[in-house]
Amino acid sequence: MPKIYFIDVTNRDGVQTAKLGLSKLEKTLINIYLNEMGVFQSEFGFPTTRHETHYLQANLELAEMGVLKPIHLGGWIRAIPGDVETTFKLVPDIRHLNLSISTSSQMIDGKFQGRKKDVDIINDMTEAVDTASAHGAETIGVNAEDASRTDVKFLIKFGLAAKDHGATRIRYCDTLGYDNPFTIYEATRALAENIGLPIEIHCHGDLGMAVANSIAGTKGAIDGGQDVYINTTINGIGERAGNADLVATILAVTKSKKFAEKYQLGKKVNLAKSSKIAEFASYAFGIPIPINQPGVGANAFAHSSGIHADGVLKDPENYELYGYKELGRGEPKFVETGREIITGQYSGISGFGHVMGKMEVSFSRREEANEILELVRYANVESQRPLVEDELLFIAKYPKVAKKLLTLTPLD
Numbered sequence: 001m002p003k004i005y006f007i008d009v010t011n012r013d014g015v016q017t018a019k020l021g022l023s024k025l026e027k028t029l030i031n032i033y034l035n036e037m038g039v040f041q042s043e044f045g046f047p048t049t050r051h052e053t054h055y056l057q058a059n060l061e062l063a064e065m066g067v068l069k070p071i072h073l074g075g076w077i078r079a080i081p082g083d084v085e086t087t088f089k090l091v092p093d094i095r096h097l098n099l100s101i102s103t104s105s106q107m108i109d110g111k112f113q114g115r116k117k118d119v120d121i122i123n124d125m126t127e128a129v130d131t132a133s134a135h136g137a138e139t140i141g142v143n144a145e146d147a148s149r150t151d152v153k154f155l156i157k158f159g160l161a162a163k164d165h166g167a168t169r170i171r172y173c174d175t176l177g178y179d180n181p182f183t184i185y186e187a188t189r190a191l192a193e194n195i196g197l198p199i200e201i202h203c204h205g206d207l208g209m210a211v212a213n214s215i216a217g218t219k220g221a222i223d224g225g226q227d228v229y230i231n232t233t234i235n236g237i238g239e240r241a242g243n244a245d246l247v248a249t250i251l252a253v254t255k256s257k258k259f260a261e262k263y264q265l266g267k268k269v270n271l272a273k274s275s276k277i278a279e280f281a282s283y284a285f286g287i288p289i290p291i292n293q294p295g296v297g298a299n300a301f302a303h304s305s306g307i308h309a310d311g312v313l314k315d316p317e318n319y320e321l322y323g324y325k326e327l328g329r330g331e332p333k334f335v336e337t338g339r340e341i342i343t344g345q346y347s348g349i350s351g352f353g354h355v356m357g358k359m360e361v362s363f364s365r366r367e368e369a370n371e372i373l374e375l376v377r378y379a380n381v382e383s384q385r386p387l388v389e390d391e392l393l394f395i396a397k398y399p400k401v402a403k404k405l406l407t408l409t410p411l412d
């Protein structure tokens with residue numbers, strides 16, 4: 001039986017969302033948490049965007065060091081040869097890419113306005129795939145942007161051309177959240193059966209169906225005989241109404257009625273990291289987790305009405321579909337209610353030593369402490385938020401990588 005994998009796109013679709021963004025250190029921590037969680041791939045950024053270069057290189061170094069292993073780090077670019085060339089010039093060690101191009105007549109007519117026809121879309125894409133292969137890309141996903149508004153016959157033709165040129169996967173993008181579970185099932189099944197490549201499912205929530213569509217699309221692709229790679233974002237953060245939420249999608253795939261009897265994960269996921277990753281993303285994006293968010297919202301395991309409270313106390317399964325401990329909840333949280341020393345962009349060595357000492361980190365030489373403090377200051381300049389413990393520990397443990405992450409050189 002084909003299997004299910006997750007590709008999280010928070011560091012690409014999430015950060016390109018209007019009014020939102022992450023620092024390079026925050027993006028790095030997200031990659032680390034996704035790796036700990038067992039997510040197959042993080043779409044970790046934009047290789048042709050100059051301010052991403054050091055961040056992408058630094059994260060590939062972390063992969064080389066074994067810190068970001070076994071997770072795949074995949075870059076997202078347009079499916080044109082020029083973008084592939086720029087990618088390998090700026091980030092030569094990148095090995096996993098998704099190449100994206102619009103396939104619907106709405107987008108081809110509406111965006112390219114007569115400059116491109118169907119045949120040009122396929123030519124651009126296959127040339128981009130060839131260029132990526134020539135540069136040593138190990139996996140090449142080809143994204144059909146606006147696939148849900150594209151004629152399925154054209155999608156199959158597009159997918160077969162990609163396959164002929166050595167693409168690894170086809171991404172079915174429901175870019176506008178237009179599909180419903182019934183239509184996406186038909187589409188992904190037809191693609192799986194007729195193209196014969198693994199299918200990525202990329203769903204948006206404009207009609208409130210991102211998670212439902214993701215599992216229906218998964219069923220379609222697996223029934224069509226292919227592995228599935230579901231695209232998610234942490235807390236569902238993404239363009240407009242957002243993407244399929246990482247935790248909710250994992251829950252839907254593993255806990256919904258009868259689904260997991262036939263449709264199974266290809267790689268074990270550690271749900272116990274859910275709470276931590278959701279809370280960190282919420283903090284880093286500056287967006288609260290909705291109270292009713294599946295699994296990680298404040299009310300996900302709260303009961304007050306008489307019948308529910310009585311029932312859940314007698315047997316949690318009366319009113320809870322899964323346990324809070326499974327999602328990494330239940331540990332008491334430490335909240336400082338007295339004096340607080342915080343490290344920021346203007347901090348000095350004494351306060352910094354105090355903060356690191358509380359985490360049992362000490363420095364053998366004063367110069368070393370000064371260096372780490374300098375990096376912490378820069379990290380704070382970028383995030384404009386007090387760094388969390390894991391960020392401070394990361395900088396102390398990998399100062400060279402942190403320095404690279406924090407180095408932005410515009411107009412270089």
Ligand SMILES: [Zn+2]
Pocket residue numbers: 013175202204238239243
């Ligand atoms: Zn998207």
